[in-house]
Amino acid sequence: MRKLAAALLPVAAILAGADPLAAQTAAPHDISGYWELPVDGRFVPRARLSPRITPAMIEAEARKTTKAIRWCNWVGMPTTMDVGRPLNIRQGAREIVIMAESPVAPVRHLYLNRKTHIDKDTFDPTTSGDSIAHWEGDTLVVDTTGFEPTKGITEIPGGGFRTASAHLVERYRLLRNGTVLSVKFTWTDPSVFQTPHSYEFRYQRVEKGYEPWPYQLCDPFDQERAAFLEQRQ
Amino acid sequence: MPAGKKYDRYNSMLVVPVRMHHRFRALMWRHVMNARRVVVAAALLLATFIGSGGTAAGQQPEPPRVPDLSGGWLRLDSGSGSFDGTVAKHPPAELTAAGRSMVVPGDGRNLIPQGGFTGPAKQAGEAYIVNSGACTPEGTGGSAINPNSTAIFLLQSKDEVLMVREGPGGRRFYMDGRAHPDLAKLPPSMYGHSTGRYEGNALIVETVGLTEGNVQGGGKRRPETRLTERFELGSGGKRLTITYTWDDPVLYVRPHIYEYVFERLPEDSYAFETWCDASDPLQRQSIVPPKQQ
Numbered sequence: 001m002r003k004l005a006a007a008l009l010p011v012a013a014i015l016a017g018a019d020p021l022a023a024q025t026a027a028p029h030d031i032s033g034y035w036e037l038p039v040d041g042r043f044v045p046r047a048r049l050s051p052r053i054t055p056a057m058i059e060a061e062a063r064k065t066t067k068a069i070r071w072c073n074w075v076g077m078p079t080t081m082d083v084g085r086p087l088n089i090r091q092g093a094r095e096i097v098i099m100a101e102s103p104v105a106p107v108r109h110l111y112l113n114r115k116t117h118i119d120k121d122t123f124d125p126t127t128s129g130d131s132i133a134h135w136e137g138d139t140l141v142v143d144t145t146g147f148e149p150t151k152g153i154t155e156i157p158g159g160g161f162r163t164a165s166a167h168l169v170e171r172y173r174l175l176r177n178g179t180v181l182s183v184k185f186t187w188t189d190p191s192v193f194q195t196p197h198s199y200e201f202r203y204q205r206v207e208k209g210y211e212p213w214p215y216q217l218c219d220p221f222d223q224e225r226a227a228f229l230e231q232r233q
Numbered sequence: 234m235p236a237g238k239k240y241d242r243y244n245s246m247l248v249v250p251v252r253m254h255h256r257f258r259a260l261m262w263r264h265v266m267n268a269r270r271v272v273v274a275a276a277l278l279l280a281t282f283i284g285s286g287g288t289a290a291g292q293q294p295e296p297p298r299v300p301d302l303s304g305g306w307l308r309l310d311s312g313s314g315s316f317d318g319t320v321a322k323h324p325p326a327e328l329t330a331a332g333r334s335m336v337v338p339g340d341g342r343n344l345i346p347q348g349g350f351t352g353p354a355k356q357a358g359e360a361y362i363v364n365s366g367a368c369t370p371e372g373t374g375g376s377a378i379n380p381n382s383t384a385i386f387l388l389q390s391k392d393e394v395l396m397v398r399e400g401p402g403g404r405r406f407y408m409d410g411r412a413h414p415d416l417a418k419l420p421p422s423m424y425g426h427s428t429g430r431y432e433g434n435a436l437i438v439e440t441v442g443l444t445e446g447n448v449q450g451g452g453k454r455r456p457e458t459r460l461t462e463r464f465e466l467g468s469g470g471k472r473l474t475i476t477y478t479w480d481d482p483v484l485y486v487r488p489h490i491y492e493y494v495f496e497r498l499p500e501d502s503y504a505f506e507t508w509c510d511a512s513d514p515l516q517r518q519s520i521v522p523p524k525q526q
Contacts, residue, residue, distance in 0.1 A: 067512070072367075088405065090395050099405075113501075128506055
């Protein structure tokens with residue numbers, strides 16, 4: 001009978017319209033928490049670029065990166081997932097939010113409540129794209145399209161860059177009793193890659209009670225900073 | 234709220250129905266032999282019990298019902314159609330002499346031009362400078378606490394409630410009962426340090442540690458100023474009212490209170506992503522509110 005009662009609780013809660021947190025915390029999958037990418041957490045093979053990609057095109061993308069950093073532009077994907085500070089991932093019933101500890105990384109919204117992307121005629125491309133997510137067993141699969149190709153940092157780890165036709169699939173899975181979060185990224189874009197380009201980041205769970213320290217705002221009008229950055233050009 | 238209190242409340246919500254289950258188990262087995270009927274009847278009883286919020290004698294009082302605030306919310310314009318017009322509807326802050334004489338330095342980047350937002354409300358069609366062109370996590374205006382015309386998105390998780398906008402950054406409300414840190418050790422920031430709790434059907438958020446700055450309605454703030462926000466649903470969950478109370482006996486004669494009302498975005502709506510480029514000179518130009526009909 002205990003098993004019966006346990007099985008009935010969620011049903012009863014739903015019928016009664018009980019609070020959303022109770023149902024949420026009973027979910028079998030939850031990657032909520034703070035996650036830090038350690039020095040040894042990146043497995044990034046070299047991308048096989050399409051023969052159409054020229055050195056000049058690669059140089060142009062590098063200039064975009066320099067400009068984005070210099071002027072504190074929103075960086076967007078994929079840089080949001082690797083800003084050098086922990087990610088705050090919070091899972092709700094409708095969506096999962098990823099908030100990087102950075103003043104220039106846009107918040108990511110991974111929608112659990114729809115199975116299709118926003119219509120291309122409706123969605124204005126963004127540096128983060130339109131992300132929809134679902135669980136396949138113990139893996140959260142996130143599918144993203146609708147990228148903006150000219151804004152932010154477009155370069156992709158291992159080579160290549162984000163374009164309007166890029167398609168990103170991420171597979172999130174908890175490892176080591178929930179202390180490690182593996183994220184496998186796969187970029188598919190025939191205009192850039194010969195074959196889909198995959199790499200993996202393994203984040204470590206940050207201890208409970210962690211609080212992000214207030215970050216320094218990015219100041220594009222700081223002349224000393226500007227002079228430092230312009231040495232790279 | 235003492236540390237751990239919230240967990241007790243949540244646990245009690247889960248535990249109480251199990252206790253009831255033992256109470257009606259004997260009765261059920263005596264009269265009902267069909268297993269399917271047991272499932273249905275038990276579910277209905279549990280649902281009725283939870284739904285009624287009933288408490289048996291000697292048991293804890295009903296825990297606060299967590300309001301479903303998660304989702305997108307758009308601020309309703311209660312003013313004249315311009316940014317300043319909305320603020321003009323707020324009751325004016327009553328400042329002490331110290332509050333009146335407090336000089337607000339901004340955040341060091343002169344995001345808000347000298348005298349910005351301190352004069353009378355602008356007329357429709359009147360051009361004025363609103364920022365210096367620098368991008369902040371909340372866009373060019375840097376309105377981290379008071380939502381502007383972009384949507385806000387709330388996400389409730391067990392340990393934190395997130396309040397994010399349509400650009401980088403966002404506010405996090407710690408829900409695990411922790412206290413604010415010692416202000417002497419907390420660098421002031423545009424979001425400050427926020428702790429939250431559910432009280433009745435409302436989410437109460439207390440924030441300290443904000444940078445020195447201006448507050449809507451002619452108010453001021455400093456790291457010691459305590460902001461209490463009350464998030465309450467109305468109209469069957471379709472409206473959200475956030476009531477802001479700024480309290481600081483050094484700066485205010487009495488707490489400065491105003492509210493914003495939001496409309497819930499449709500279930501299938503999504504967050505836009507703002508764009509900000511400080512290298513774009515157009516961004517530093519004036520905003521000209523459209524002529525009102």
